[in-house]
Amino acid sequence: MLKPEALLHPTPAGLYCPPGDFHIDPVRPVARAVITHGHADHARAGHGHVAATPQTLDIMATRYGEAFAGAVRPLAYGETIARDGVEITLVPAGHVLGSAQVVVRWKGMTVVVSGDYKRRRDPTCPAFEPVPCDVFVTEATFGLPVFRHPDAADEVARLLKSLDQFPERTHLVGAYALGKAQRVIALLREAGHDRTIHVHGAMEGLNALYARHGVDLGPLASATEAQGDLAGEIVICPPSALGDRWSRRFADPVSAFCSGWMRVRARARQRGVELPLVISDHADWDELTDTLAELSPGEVWITHGREEALLRWCALRNQPARALALVGYEEEDED
Amino acid sequence: MRAFAHLLDRLAFTASRNAKLRLVRDFLRDTADPDRGWALAALTGTLSFSAAKPAAIRKAVEARMDPVLFGWSYDYVGDLAETVALVWPAQPGANREPELSEVVEALRTATRAEVQPLIERWLDALDPDGRWALLKLLTGGLRVGVSARLARQACADLGGVTVGEIEEVWHALAPPYEDLFAWLEGRSEAPSADNPGRFRPVMLAQPIDEAVDFARLDPAGYAAEWKWDGIRVQAVRERGEARLYTRTGDDISHTFPDVLAAMTFEGALDGELLVMRDGRVAPFGDLQQRLNRKTVDAKLLTAFPAAIRAYDLLLDGEEDLRALSFTERRKRLESFVLAANSPRIDLSPLQPFESWDALAALRAAPPEGDPRIAEGLMLKRLDSLYEAGRPKGPWFKWKRDPHLIDAVLMYAQRGHGRRSSFYSDFTFGVWREDANGDQALTPVGKAYFGFTDEELKQLDRFVRDNTIDRFGPVRSVTANRDFGLVLEVAFEGLQRSTRHKSGVAMRFPRISRIRWDKPAREADELATLERMLD
Numbered sequence: 001m002l003k004p005e006a007l008l009h010p011t012p013a014g015l016y017c018p019p020g021d022f023h024i025d026p027v028r029p030v031a032r033a034v035i036t037h038g039h040a041d042h043a044r045a046g047h048g049h050v051a052a053t054p055q056t057l058d059i060m061a062t063r064y065g066e067a068f069a070g071a072v073r074p075l076a077y078g079e080t081i082a083r084d085g086v087e088i089t090l091v092p093a094g095h096v097l098g099s100a101q102v103v104v105r106w107k108g109m110t111v112v113v114s115g116d117y118k119r120r121r122d123p124t125c126p127a128f129e130p131v132p133c134d135v136f137v138t139e140a141t142f143g144l145p146v147f148r149h150p151d152a153a154d155e156v157a158r159l160l161k162s163l164d165q166f167p168e169r170t171h172l173v174g175a176y177a178l179g180k181a182q183r184v185i186a187l188l189r190e191a192g193h194d195r196t197i198h199v200h201g202a203m204e205g206l207n208a209l210y211a212r213h214g215v216d217l218g219p220l221a222s223a224t225e226a227q228g229d230l231a232g233e234i235v236i237c238p239p240s241a242l243g244d245r246w247s248r249r250f251a252d253p254v255s256a257f258c259s260g261w262m263r264v265r266a267r268a269r270q271r272g273v274e275l276p277l278v279i280s281d282h283a284d285w286d287e288l289t290d291t292l293a294e295l296s297p298g299e300v301w302i303t304h305g306r307e308e309a310l311l312r313w314c315a316l317r318n319q320p321a322r323a324l325a326l327v328g329y330e331e332e333d334e335d
Numbered sequence: 336m337r338a339f340a341h342l343l344d345r346l347a348f349t350a351s352r353n354a355k356l357r358l359v360r361d362f363l364r365d366t367a368d369p370d371r372g373w374a375l376a377a378l379t380g381t382l383s384f385s386a387a388k389p390a391a392i393r394k395a396v397e398a399r400m401d402p403v404l405f406g407w408s409y410d411y412v413g414d415l416a417e418t419v420a421l422v423w424p425a426q427p428g429a430n431r432e433p434e435l436s437e438v439v440e441a442l443r444t445a446t447r448a449e450v451q452p453l454i455e456r457w458l459d460a461l462d463p464d465g466r467w468a469l470l471k472l473l474t475g476g477l478r479v480g481v482s483a484r485l486a487r488q489a490c491a492d493l494g495g496v497t498v499g500e501i502e503e504v505w506h507a508l509a510p511p512y513e514d515l516f517a518w519l520e521g522r523s524e525a526p527s528a529d530n531p532g533r534f535r536p537v538m539l540a541q542p543i544d545e546a547v548d549f550a551r552l553d554p555a556g557y558a559a560e561w562k563w564d565g566i567r568v569q570a571v572r573e574r575g576e577a578r579l580y581t582r583t584g585d586d587i588s589h590t591f592p593d594v595l596a597a598m599t600f601e602g603a604l605d606g607e608l609l610v611m612r613d614g615r616v617a618p619f620g621d622l623q624q625r626l627n628r629k630t631v632d633a634k635l636l637t638a639f640p641a642a643i644r645a646y647d648l649l650l651d652g653e654e655d656l657r658a659l660s661f662t663e664r665r666k667r668l669e670s671f672v673l674a675a676n677s678p679r680i681d682l683s684p685l686q687p688f689e690s691w692d693a694l695a696a697l698r699a700a701p702p703e704g705d706p707r708i709a710e711g712l713m714l715k716r717l718d719s720l721y722e723a724g725r726p727k728g729p730w731f732k733w734k735r736d737p738h739l740i741d742a743v744l745m746y747a748q749r750g751h752g753r754r755s756s757f758y759s760d761f762t763f764g765v766w767r768e769d770a771n772g773d774q775a776l777t778p779v780g781k782a783y784f785g786f787t788d789e790e791l792k793q794l795d796r797f798v799r800d801n802t803i804d805r806f807g808p809v810r811s812v813t814a815n816r817d818f819g820l821v822l823e824v825a826f827e828g829l830q831r832s833t834r835h836k837s838g839v840a841m842r843f844p845r846i847s848r849i850r851w852d853k854p855a856r857e858a859d860e861l862a863t864l865e866r867m868l869d
Contacts, residue, residue, distance in 0.1 A: 144407065144408055144411055145400065145404050145405075145408050145421070145422040146408045146412055146418060146421040146422055147421075148425075150462065162345075165357060166357070242755070242756075244756060245756055246756075247755070247756045248756050253755070255755050263463075264411070264412055264417075264421075265414070268348065269348070271808070272749050272750075272751055273348065274348050274751070274755075275348065309404055309407055312403055313401075313404070
């Protein structure tokens with residue numbers, strides 16, 4: 001009987017596939033890499049060959065410059081490439097634009113490396129597609145039963161209500177520059193907010209990239225170059241800019257922060273946030289456990305996050321599982 | 336319940352008073368009767384349940400999920416109500432979400448055995464925010480930084496009336512306050528204030544501006560008395576109904592049975608609540624032992640006997656004196672206190688003076704006795720009527736100069752709201768000899784005002800440029816014998832404290848000057864501070 005570890009196993013550089021000779025989301029420069037999505041801790045510069053979705057490759061080029069890798073192989077969702085009998089297919093993970101699960105097939109065995117994922121609707125990227133498999137490799141960023149994300153549309157409604165109640169104040173919304181920012185803007189548009197949204201300079205390039213890939217974000221403008229103090233307007237910025245001197249130009253800002261961590265009051269209080277918004281691009285506890293129950297794979301491997309609670313959940317259900325304890329992947333929105 | 340939950344959630348993260356007022360006002364405007372009335376009762380502390388026992392809630396949640404996973408969750412979150420609110424397994428479509436009024440009404444009629452299943456059904460039906468609000472309500476104590484006074488101010492804002500008008504009728508009202516809202520929305524007359532033992536809104540003083548006011552005020556037109564360092568109270572007894580109120584109309588009768596027993600008069604006294612032993616005033620710290628207690632035991636009553644030092648009379652028998660002059664009220668007060676004939680009620684004496692200069696000399700060197708621990712002086716115009724609120728002109732407070740020390744900045748924390756990009760909360764320390772015989776800084780207080788916007792920018796820059804460590808939102812800055820920023824700190828009083836490492840706690844500390852010029856090693860020592868103890 002073939003062991004799945006022969007197909008894929010953890011190494012200091014990341015998950016490695018010996019028969020195909022490639023790494024998935026390596027944290028160190030390697031000869032051949034498959035990248036699940038464009039967040040900096042998963043997509044690093046300096047690899048030899050990189051296979052990823054065209055959107056992810058575009059994100060990497062925007063962040064690191066065109067020469068971020070020796071050679072690239074764009075791989076559309078559903079397209080399969082094979083090498084030495086190992087087949088690779090990318091399918092949507094629902095995390096951010098271009099995010100993919102890597103489906104690895106070899107000698108009749110299927111391992112799915114989901115990367116970071118969520119199961120909720122996101123207007124900026126296609127939804128997660130469940131793929132039956134022998135081994136499902138999952139993250140566990142929010143792997144504790146306290147993490148139950150509310151409906152993102154309700155959170156956006158709270159932001160708009162605050163804007164209505166405090167029209168003399170700028171609403172400064174901290175959101176991760178890749179993915180979260182664009183999703184929040186798209187959700188605001190769906191909620192009927194059609195005014196110009198001002199954005200921090202650090203996300204202008206990524207907003208333009210999303211637009212190029214067909215995600216309509218409506219009228220945007222630079223917050224830094226805006227005239228006046230933007231009272232009554234929404235300004236989106238990276239979380240680190242919330243308490244930065246940059247924020248002093250605005251009118252008595254209401255600081256909002258979009259993150260799954262905002263679910264826990266002590267975390268929100270520690271950040272000094274006035275309007276915590278629980279919006280996350282990672283699966284919450286229910287999404288993680290529902291996904292495992294739905295796929296019911298032969299084995300669950302947990303890459304990073306709070307693996308002990310998810311292992312406990314698997315043990316209670318007689319679901320074989322193990323923690324890979326991969327290092328180098330960050331918690332969402334930490335700065 | 337959902338709107339109330341969102342309100343609590345928002346209030347819990349809002350620091351600005353004006354923003355809180357707007358949130359409460361908007362909620363009261365947009366929520367229907369009787370839910371808004373019950374919410375107001377919860378915010379003002381009028382509604383309190385001890386229906387849910389934390390242990391029973393914990394048992395209920397552990398019956399629904401793995402106790403190990405619950406334990407890890409509790410460890411992570413640190414607050415039982417919040418943990419349960421988050422981890423409670425969802426029962427989609429199980430029940431309709433209860434309204435706040437349904438919860439209140441059900442709990443009023445439920446028997447002890449019915450309470451727990453009711454709570455569990457509600458938890459099934461609510462979302463995490465709703466569950467959090469419900470549990471906070473049931474286990475007592477919302478702790479969202481809203482005082483009863485603030486909630487009443489929000490009512491006043493809603494109706495375009497003054498908070499005094501609300502306070503005048505408040506004690507005649509009962510939840511869910513439908514008559515109050517009908518009045519505030521112009522649908523009916525003001526509710527009747529005819530309620531024996533009700534609170535009358537108090538008259539407050541302006542701080543005096545020494546540079547301007549003395550030149551234009553005639554000393555012959557004013558009475559002076561010492562400003563006692565206790566809490567302002569109103570002692571009312573009408574038709575046998577006795578109540579003790581704070582100056583914002585909170586009923587504290589149950590905390591001071593000793594004072595209540597002494598109130599055998601018919602009328603309404605305005606005065607200072609103090610701990611007094613043999614007619615002598617004790618320091619504020621003694622009174623603090625008696626404040627905010629749910630129960631009082633005999634030991635406490637003996638160790639810290641409370642009394643009222645009266646300085647005004649609003650009601651004599653059934654006669655309202657508020658439209659009389661200070662001079663006339665004072666005359667009535669003197670005979671009233673005499674007739675009350677209780678060791679727990681005495682008269683705040685007037686302090687005679689010839690000129691403002693003579694009074695200034697008295698303030699700088701108070702005579703032997705109680706004035707030595709007074710907070711300063713009060714000036715009251717002889718012809719002033721008793722007006723609710725803080726009218727400009729008739730009454731002034733002239734506080735004693737604060738204590739000053741030079742301390743060294745040790746830690747700074749980010750502020751809130753408009754100050755969220757600034758390090759604006761400053762912890763400072765003074766020198767003390769450590770175990771090795773070296774001089775080391777020990778923190779003695781924390782201040783977050785007293786400086787101008789320009790000075791705040793300079794302080795913020797200093798913190799950013801001299802950070803040596805970070806703990807979440809707190810930064811520790813360089814502070815040693817050779818380098819550190821000296822702050823001149825003003826404060827009103829100093830008490831012994833077992834909760835602070837330095838053994839002392841300041842009252843009302845603020846930064847009075849930034850001593851960019853002063854070397855850190857020349858800042859004060861703890862011994863200097865200890866000599867200032869009350």
